[in-house]
Amino acid sequence: MHRRTFNFMLAASAMSLALATSAGAAEITAPVTPEDIAALGDVTLRVWADAGEEAMLTKLIPLYEETYPNVTVELTLKGWGDLMGTVVNAMNSNTPPDVTNGNQGFAVMGTMVRASLIRPLDDFITAYGIDEGLPASGFASMQWNEDGTAWGQGPIYGMGGATQPLGLFYNKAKLEELGLEAPESIADLEAALVAANEAGELPIMLGNAAQYPLGSHVLGILIDMYSGVDEVNAWIAGNEGSTFDMPGVRKALETLQAWGEAGYFGQGYDGRSLDDAVAAYGAGEGVFFLGGSFNGARLAAVDPDAFGYTLLRGESGEYVTTGTFGTPWHVSSKTQVEPAALAFLGMMLSSDFAQAYADVSRLPNANLETVTPTGSMHEAQLAAARALFADGEFVGYLDWATPTMQRTMGTQAQMLLAGRADVDGFIAAVQDDWQAYQDERAEQ
């Protein structure tokens, strides 16, 4: 009986999968019309989102419900870690969210593509003109092969609303005190760090209690400075023959180690949370802060003009940074209210709505050129994003490489700075993790 029940369950899930696939096969060629949505009757649109989207969604949802009065949006907000731990299982359930935030990489997006839980969005992107004016390379991390085993090419399965490049925040008042200009390149930054340290200032504010962002973002920015975009992206994507043992990576690790030895991160950063670090930086502790542009919203809330933000030119002379079109949004392949889900994303990603993102100091992909900033820091962030979109290059996040890479790099970076690992050990540990996962992928 046990086995029979199990078989029955298997058959049932296979059937629902087949139904879902056929339901999701209806491609659109033009934006969904209000009539299409009215035809659904009174329906509920379930939305799961990262807590960082709250400010944007509180503007979007009333607007959406006003435009489509027969749809009620049921919003579930989750902290990032909580969302990452639950979203795949939720999407696999019989009552999945119709629209959800996810994440790039094998563990979340890859699994959802492999299990056909999310709908390809190419038709939607074309119909709504979402890709107009955007660099095509930004889509790479959202594109997957049909088996969900490789990304970089194939259908687009997700799209974000606001780009979030990694960059350098600086405290304007402190730079002025030190008599320094805002750094434009990694060489400028290195000189500024020396000056800040000699003046007795904390050069870089870091909060790494959760083993993040030292091994991911800070190291990521350094790797971007010294490496070729293509070789790093190929490694992240798991291309055969790639290795983490690249000269640029080596140089980045040596730099990070040297910064640690010079005391540029101060004391106790492994015992300080990222939130506390951003708060302390906002309160005037530390000259620089390295991290995602998304930290800027909190700093701008403290004082929209006290801080600056810039991307750095790498050794190649180009702006190279880790970034994407932002945290991806997905549409469930099982949704019963597909037109409503597409209209929701359509409205969120439209040029008309872009200013709502800008009003909370974010960097909308749409209308990036023309939105009005909240202050001078936001203006600098917008300028950086425009430069990146115009002729810069996106590098993927290193932790997309394998499901365990966030842990491996976070651990190794702490060990490197504590003198418990060297550059060779770091590279070997990371490459072992990578290789083990490639072997795993080959078996799938």
Next chain:
Amino acid sequence: MSASPLARTDAENRQPERAAGTAGRFVWRHTLYLVPGLVIYALFCLWPLAETVRFSFQRWDGITEPRWVGWRNYLAIFTDPQTLTVFGHGLIMIIFYAVLPLLIGLLIVAIMTRIRIRLLAVFRTVLFLPQILATVVVAVAWRWIYAYDGPINALLTAVGLGHLSRAWLGDFDTALNSVGLIGTWINFGLCMVLFIGGAQKIGRELYEAARLDGAGPFQEFMAVTLPGLRGEISIALVLTVTNALRNFDIVWNTTSGGPGTSTLVPSYLIYEGAFITRNVGFAAAASVVLTLLILVLTGVITRALRQRD
């Protein structure tokens, strides 16, 4: 068959004995009373347990078709030095979660059996408080206490030991012990309350006899209090050892396993495998190993401390 008066008397005389005989006889249909409870237990406890064992032999992302990989997950646990270290951390946690609270609890009881303490109920409540606080609250509070600019370092600096100050949860040398001490703080209240309850059951005359025989506080504790608390110690150890090995929330909310892997514990590994890295098979295998470890340890404890009377 009609019974003679004599026989009836005889039967009445034997009534209690016969009643006992009937109750002792096994009647199959009586087991039906167990069914509702058993069904619930099987559904929510035995079935997931069996499923976990099955998953532990698979490579599974939790969503798509699982693959049978035999003993590979178990092999990974017992051959990966990293994983073994993590289980080692779990064992170290026993010192902080079980042994230290036990000793502190006994010390408090030893004092209380000698000295009459005013406001005992207030003390007991205050000392038990950590046990009932939400662990997230506890973790956040301790994160602040241990922080580089927190009160511990302020105190050290004030007494001229500033060179010892550090981010206690962010230092490779102190993180594991610091996390462990939070567990001690949480658990000693439980031990104390159990032991106080147990000590109150010990007859006053035993203490009087000991004192008449000229026993000092230490001898009295060893001869009267400690043996009298055998049952409570057993319960306290089973609960705290289980807590120690299952420890997840405190680590999650203080260090996330860092710095490096210095505070990674088995439950954290299981959580990561099941939800973050989506290696459900490995997480299941680690769960099975952890469950067996807890069963063996608690089995040894209850056996060693079994009442001999």
